[in-house]
Amino acid sequence: MAYALQQLINGLTLGAMYGLIAIGYTMVYGIIGMINFAHGDIFMVSAFIAVTAFTILAAADVTSIPLALTFVLIVSIFFTSAYGWAVERTAYRPLRGSTRLAPLISAIGVSIFLQNSVQLTQGARVKPIPPVLEGGIVLWDAPGFTVQIGWSQMLIIVTTVILMSAFTWMITQTPFGRQQRACEQDRTMASLLGVNVDRTISYTFMLGAALAAVAGVMVTVYYGVVDFFIGFLAGIKAFTAAVLGGIGSLPGAMLGGLLIGLIESFWAAYLWAEYKDVATFGILCLVLMLRPSGLLGRPEVEKV
Amino acid sequence: MSAVVFARHAMTPAERLRDAGWVAFVGLILGIPLVGLTTVDVGGRLGVETRFGLLAAAVAAVFAGRLLLRWAIDQARNRKQDRDRASTATAADRAHGAQRVVNVLGWVALGASIALPIVFSDNRYVVDTATTVLIYVMLGWGLNVVVGLAGLLDLGYVAFYAVGAYSYALLSTQFGWSFWEALPVSGAMAATFGILLGYPILRLRGDYLAIVTLGFGEIVRIILVNWTEFSNGPNGISSIPRPSFFGLDFSRSAPEGGQTFAGFFGLEFSPMHRLIFLYYLILVLALLTHAFVSRLRKLPVGRAWEALREDEIACQAMGMNTTNIKLSAFAIGAMLGGFAGVFFAARQGFISPESFTFTESAIILAIVVLGGMGSQMGVVLAATLLVLIPEFGRNFAEYRMLLFGLAMVLIMVWRPGGLLSHREPTVRLNALGKASATKEAA
Amino acid sequence: MSKTPTSTLLSVRNLTMRFGGLTAIDDLSLEVPAGRITGIIGPNGAGKTTLFNCLTGFYKPTTGTLRLAHPTRGEMRLEALPSHRVARDAQVVRTFQNIRLFPKMTVLENLIVAQHNVLQRASKFSIAGLFKLPGYRQAEREAIERDDAMWLQRLKLEHLADDAAGDLPYGIQRRIEIGRALCVDPVLLCLDEPAAGLNPRESAELNELLLYLCGEMGIAILLIEHDMSVVMNVSDHIGVISYGRKIAEGTPEHVKHDPQVIKAYLGEDEEEEVTGGATA
Structure with a gap:
């Protein structure tokens, strides 16, 4: 019981991070209908930026943790959004309106490019940083097992909840959100009605990258190590989460993320840890077979 | 290099400078965290190292490169406009001309590939690289059935490659099967996997299909890594027997009761014999694949694949059983991938799950899409480019994959429809001796 | 009349026929x-x-x-x-309100695809076709000639037979779609x-x-x-x-x-x- 509770906490933490990345996939898919394969690597870049920023702070003897986190988040979000913008501008925009596969291949190219440029400029070795947030609260001192929620886990869950609320507000209430949703439904019509479609798409990519940046900082804080390969698996899991929740749906992405996180921690804890990715993909296949548009996705009525 | 943007009009020099300045500025922003700063290990802890000199050089290079690129693009566009104005050729003529060029190119490529090991008979590197190109060509042709013809986006094609390779590896090391005995069985094995994968996901469309196939590829790899009793896990399977030439071995000394290739033909032993034999083997396999696929394309099943890619609903309305059509595409694509896998295992003599990662699937898919979906010659061109680009980068080894990724993006942006996007009809009314007014006269 | x-x-x-609440x-x-x-x-x-x-x-x-x-x-x-x-x-064969041709395939190919089931049987499920056996070639030739005589000529599509269907004007595409449906017999x-x-x-x-x-x-x-x-x-x-x-x-x-x-x-x-x- 205590053990299960601990897995629940770990799963939620993991799921929150997947959810943050998944939103980037789902928004981009919603607006231009492509799998932004490079999104996982954008997340990876953000983690590296976070490592550099933390190291600079350590060198400058900044000891206030809130201050440090704020600084790192801002720096990481800024640079990562720039990457999101640049990737869309160079690799995807010229391909808008061509076949569905062209941007996908281009995205795979970007993904390989980013992975290798980070490996080249930052080194192939794993980067460890000293723990930023240590300790936590003991929730339950059960016999033989102590359930604990770490400060970093709390940080991740709380930040995700705040971000999600802010994000939902932005998409549903602000002019940008309206434009974003308009473009999602019908780009041509939106542009005829005066929405700057190109700019809206750019912002969407930047927003997705910004959320990935938050996830990148969180991962750095939580695990304390990053390497140039973390983007691939995180990206695939997050995309799986987006599909599971119903691609194009924001709450779906979050729900999908949480589910994947939970499945993964429970499967690893109780069954075979080495097959946890098989479980993730297996469940994805099952869900898609039974509900092809995902859990919260609008079922696509085939227009004949 | 970070901003390749194609404006629609020619630019004045001032505009070009401003444009390049803007691009360089973006390059600067992107460069600061990755190029300008890095963390290094200083006595067990990370320390920051600045490389502003390098950053400045990179930004300057971006500025210059952008200027040059802009200029080149404008030049190219002007030339193209002049040419278009000058020529009176119709679209049909051009398509016809393109097809002729492709045909000529095909024969040249065939001749070159037959002659290659004769010309480079003592250059191990060239023969090896050419063999690699041919493996990718074969894989590309196999995947072309699924993606290019049937339009089913498969991101896990490497799974079938792996099934083929492991089937041969296990059949030969555990049960002593020879290459030629194991080849059809392994192909059938891969085809079975194709159907197994195909069946549950028949209803999925487009990107859902992509992610599930990707998942399938990963599942196969993870199982290979973890199920040690079966696959020997991450250590892989080694000493896989090499194929023999009608029972003649390519080793230095003959096995018990056998003969060596060199001994039989009275040649002096050379390790090149085997490499050249392997090269011709994959060449024959690839050519058979090509003949098979191009033949299928002109049969009802091939036309049905293409029709499926174009419009699934219309297919159903025409009385076609789309389930069978999809499964046949999956099965045949998988079988061809399996054959390539058998050859791969036989050539390497050693396989491990390392060789069957998602990157491999991505490369094969890139070959199909870059080549121009459904174009057989396009696959050859793209496979050659994608294998050779990293090879040229071998001198600065660590830039190989960087160049590879960059090339994928640039080729796609340059030609979104693929290198050879012309589609040759599977049948022509004219070809049947029907005098039709339009083309024969032209 | x-x-x-x-x-x-x-x-x-x-x-x-109901969709959720809508009849x-x-x-x-x-x-x-x-x-x-x-x-x-x-x-x-x-x-x-x-x-x-x-x-x-x-x-x-x-x-x-x-x-x-x-x-x-x-x-x-x-x-x-x-x-x-x-x-x-x-x-029972239909056409669609928003034309659904196979746009990259030629007009003739569109018509031949519609005879998929007949030809697939004639090709002995690709085996005969793969080896270019005469039976299949005969069947294919007949199918093409029949299309030609019956529909391409009647629908005035003969000169367009080898053009990609998707590149043709709207009115012609409508005709092709009807012709294709007719090929299903x-x-x-x-x-x-x-x-x-x-x-x-x-x-x-x-x-x-x-x-x-x-x-x-x-x-x-x-x-x-x-x-x-x-x-x-x-x-x-x-x-x-x-x-x-x-x-x-x-x-x-x-x-x-x-x-x-x-x-x-x-x-x-x-x-x-x-x-x-x-x-x-």
Whole structure:
């Protein structure tokens, strides 16, 4: 019981991070209908930026943790959004309106490019940083097992909840959100009605990258190590989460993320840890077979 | 290099400078965290190292490169406009001309590939690289059935490659099967996997299909890594027997009761014999694949694949059983991938799950899409480019994959429809001796 | 236009189709006679295309039966068949309101694909075809020659046979789609707004074609159309649907003057349009 509770906490933490990345996939898919394969690597870049920023702070003897986190988040979000913008501008925009596969291949190219440029400029070795947030609260001192929620886990869950609320507000209430949703439904019509479609798409990519940046900082804080390969698996899991929740749906992405996180921690804890990715993909296949548009996705009525 | 943007009009020099300045500025922003700063290990802890000199050089290079690129693009566009104005050729003529060029190119490529090991008979590197190109060509042709013809986006094609390779590896090391005995069985094995994968996901469309196939590829790899009793896990399977030439071995000394290739033909032993034999083997396999696929394309099943890619609903309305059509595409694509896998295992003599990662699937898919979906010659061109680009980068080894990724993006942006996007009809009314007014006269 | 009475080919009984809370077709019954042209008219959103989708297996009706009295295969229940079997076995073939050709394939290929099942059998499921056995080559040649003689020439598509279907003008694409449906060898041809987007001359040609198909080839036609010059001129019998229900049926003359139809279908003040015989 205590053990299960601990897995629940770990799963939620993991799921929150997947959810943050998944939103980037789902928004981009919603607006231009492509799998932004490079999104996982954008997340990876953000983690590296976070490592550099933390190291600079350590060198400058900044000891206030809130201050440090704020600084790192801002720096990481800024640079990562720039990457999101640049990737869309160079690799995807010229391909808008061509076949569905062209941007996908281009995205795979970007993904390989980013992975290798980070490996080249930052080194192939794993980067460890000293723990930023240590300790936590003991929730339950059960016999033989102590359930604990770490400060970093709390940080991740709380930040995700705040971000999600802010994000939902932005998409549903602000002019940008309206434009974003308009473009999602019908780009041509939106542009005829005066929405700057190109700019809206750019912002969407930047927003997705910004959320990935938050996830990148969180991962750095939580695990304390990053390497140039973390983007691939995180990206695939997050995309799986987006599909599971119903691609194009924001709450779906979050729900999908949480589910994947939970499945993964429970499967690893109780069954075979080495097959946890098989479980993730297996469940994805099952869900898609039974509900092809995902859990919260609008079922696509085939227009004949 | 970070901003390749194609404006629609020619630019004045001032505009070009401003444009390049803007691009360089973006390059600067992107460069600061990755190029300008890095963390290094200083006595067990990370320390920051600045490389502003390098950053400045990179930004300057971006500025210059952008200027040059802009200029080149404008030049190219002007030339193209002049040419278009000058020529009176119709679209049909051009398509016809393109097809002729492709045909000529095909024969040249065939001749070159037959002659290659004769010309480079003592250059191990060239023969090896050419063999690699041919493996990718074969894989590309196999995947072309699924993606290019049937339009089913498969991101896990490497799974079938792996099934083929492991089937041969296990059949030969555990049960002593020879290459030629194991080849059809392994192909059938891969085809079975194709159907197994195909069946549950028949209803999925487009990107859902992509992610599930990707998942399938990963599942196969993870199982290979973890199920040690079966696959020997991450250590892989080694000493896989090499194929023999009608029972003649390519080793230095003959096995018990056998003969060596060199001994039989009275040649002096050379390790090149085997490499050249392997090269011709994959060449024959690839050519058979090509003949098979191009033949299928002109049969009802091939036309049905293409029709499926174009419009699934219309297919159903025409009385076609789309389930069978999809499964046949999956099965045949998988079988061809399996054959390539058998050859791969036989050539390497050693396989491990390392060789069957998602990157491999991505490369094969890139070959199909870059080549121009459904174009057989396009696959050859793209496979050659994608294998050779990293090879040229071998001198600065660590830039190989960087160049590879960059090339994928640039080729796609340059030609979104693929290198050879012309589609040759599977049948022509004219070809049947029907005098039709339009083309024969032209 | 008085013809001798014929047997019923398709009988739709109490057909209802619901999507969640929306009832697109509500207890509709209809008879389609063999060898005749039956028109279906009704305002936009009346459920005409939904009726086609139920007929051709793309939707499973909520309730109701669709009985086809197939001339050689006996009675068939269309609502129980998947869409490809409706076309293949029951030989009920349709076209689409928003043309669905195979755009990158040539006109001839579009027609040949429609004979997939025949040719697939002739190719012995690709085995004979793979080895270029004479039997298959013969079958393919015959198929092409038949297409050519019957449809390419009749539909004036011969000079376009080797052009990609998607690159051709709209009116021609409509013709190709009808030609492609004919290649499936239908006993009942369901045309969903075949005159949409055609100019008056093309509409007139369409009239001629429909009369030929029905009169000379004996194919029964079910026609959804807004272009009154087509429906009123060629239909033997017209059914009017509004809000998923049949509100009238009868000869064109009868329907034209039915007050229910004028009210529900065209609104109170637009009577002249229906009697005038043409819409823009």
